[in-house]
Amino acid sequence: MAKVSFWGGVGITGSSKVLVEDEGWRVLCDIGLDRPHSDLYHHPVDPRPGKELADRLRAGEAPWLPHLFSEDAVAGTGLAGGGDGRTAVFITHAHVDHIGLAGWVDPVVPLYAAPETKAIREALSAVGRAAQQDPTFELIFAEKVMLEGKTPTIIPMAADQPLSFGPFTVTRYPVDHDVPGASGYIIETRHQRVAFTGDIRLHGRHKDWVEVFCEHARGVDALIIEGTTLGVHTREAEYPVMEEQVDKSFADIMRHTKGLALITLRPRNIERIESFTQIARSFGRTVLWSKEFATFLSAYGIPSAVMEYSPDQLARIAAAPSHYLIQMWPRDIPWMTDLPLGPDSVFIQADGDPRLSSPAGRSLQHWLAKYRVPLRTAGSRGHASPEALHQIVGRIQPKVVYPLHTHAPELLLPEPPVVRVVPQYGKRYAMG
Numbered sequence: 001m002a003k004v005s006f007w008g009g010v011g012i013t014g015s016s017k018v019l020v021e022d023e024g025w026r027v028l029c030d031i032g033l034d035r036p037h038s039d040l041y042h043h044p045v046d047p048r049p050g051k052e053l054a055d056r057l058r059a060g061e062a063p064w065l066p067h068l069f070s071e072d073a074v075a076g077t078g079l080a081g082g083g084d085g086r087t088a089v090f091i092t093h094a095h096v097d098h099i100g101l102a103g104w105v106d107p108v109v110p111l112y113a114a115p116e117t118k119a120i121r122e123a124l125s126a127v128g129r130a131a132q133q134d135p136t137f138e139l140i141f142a143e144k145v146m147l148e149g150k151t152p153t154i155i156p157m158a159a160d161q162p163l164s165f166g167p168f169t170v171t172r173y174p175v176d177h178d179v180p181g182a183s184g185y186i187i188e189t190r191h192q193r194v195a196f197t198g199d200i201r202l203h204g205r206h207k208d209w210v211e212v213f214c215e216h217a218r219g220v221d222a223l224i225i226e227g228t229t230l231g232v233h234t235r236e237a238e239y240p241v242m243e244e245q246v247d248k249s250f251a252d253i254m255r256h257t258k259g260l261a262l263i264t265l266r267p268r269n270i271e272r273i274e275s276f277t278q279i280a281r282s283f284g285r286t287v288l289w290s291k292e293f294a295t296f297l298s299a300y301g302i303p304s305a306v307m308e309y310s311p312d313q314l315a316r317i318a319a320a321p322s323h324y325l326i327q328m329w330p331r332d333i334p335w336m337t338d339l340p341l342g343p344d345s346v347f348i349q350a351d352g353d354p355r356l357s358s359p360a361g362r363s364l365q366h367w368l369a370k371y372r373v374p375l376r377t378a379g380s381r382g383h384a385s386p387e388a389l390h391q392i393v394g395r396i397q398p399k400v401v402y403p404l405h406t407h408a409p410e411l412l413l414p415e416p417p418v419v420r421v422v423p424q425y426g427k428r429y430a431m432g
């Protein structure tokens with residue numbers, strides 16, 4: 001009988017790893033970087049360079065799964081390395097808490113993901129390579145740009161095309177999250193079916209994709225659902241803003257801003273970047289990106305103009321502030337001194353860094369106050385509200401649901417006859 005077990009994301013948000021085993025074969029969905037739960041490693045106390053996986057394994061902060069990682073990655077730990085030819089990994093999306101340990105996986109083990117996930121990881125690697133050439137490059141993306149270990153070879157997997165692997169048939173379905181390529185998987189064994197949502201939401205641009213996934217997953221023996229917002233009592237988590245509304249708010253800000261506009265947002269939220277760029281353009285504004293951001297977007301296939309802060313460029317902006325929207329990192333904030341700013345300008349916080357509660361965010365607020373620049377927000381997060389999570393479970397009607405990627409799994413309370421099981425780390429659950 002097939003068994004399912006959980007090697008990350010248990011009682012914490014992030015680090016998802018779902019293992020399905022049958023007849024000696026294994027399918028692992030996601031291989032996220034573990035967020036510290038023991039605080040043994042907490043930046044700047046990091047695992048030793050080159051030995052990160054071994055250090056994490058020894059500390060109990062990486063999954064103790066034999067024949068998954070390469071021999072050299074697990075050297076000295078006592079864990080068996082090297083692939084067994086009967087294991088495959090499927091990645092739901094490009095966020096590091098879902099793919100972060102992929103660089104340690106033995107090359108014998110195939111690693112599948114959406115073509116967009118592969119493209120994002122390659123674009124991030126381009127940023128990493130550029131940073132090695134240019135010491136002034138700052139790796140200030142919210143998450144690590146480069147994966148630890150070797151650059152993994154991702155096999156692009158078409159959507160809706162079942163793939164056979166040992167006794168398994170695995171199908172990838174696009175779902176909605178705040179990064180392109182986000183996928184859910186349905187894993188069929190000879191007698192059971194398992195569905196994993198990855199990260200998911202109903203308030204994005206692709207609710208229809210989630211509906212199709214739910215339709216295909218209907219009646220599965222086991223549903224593994226993310227639960228990021230469970231127990232998070234903020235308005236943003238409980239009543240997320242629809243992406244269409246985010247666009248409207250942004251257009252509204254563009255319409256009413258007479259001076260220079262500044263913005264901070266997340267690099268991997270490509271759809272929002274494209275939509276904001278289009279809206280800015282419709283109001284006669286060119287978007288200027290930091291060189292890190294422009295390198296990433298160009299490598300992904302979106303040509304992007306760079307904010308260089310050269311005297312010429314600053315003069316052009318000073319001559320026509322209403323023609324520009326400038327993306328800023330915390331590092332760039334002191335450049336405000338050289339920009340034409342005042343009450344006619346705006347700073348738009350669109351889910352990116354600096355978070356307003358962080359030291360950089362507080363600093364930003366002082367700078368904005370100094371130049372009397374209004375601060376506006378326009379954003380929405382990538383995770384379904386608790387109500388939407390219950391709706392998804394209701395539509396799928398699994399026999400058993402396991403909430404993962406949440407610190408409050410006990411707050412998922414499906415209607416009978418669906419049984420909810422709060423998963424335990426490393427415990428094998430028989431299905432059927």
Ligand SMILES: [Zn+2]
Nearest residue numbers: 093095177199
């Ligand atoms: Zn995610």
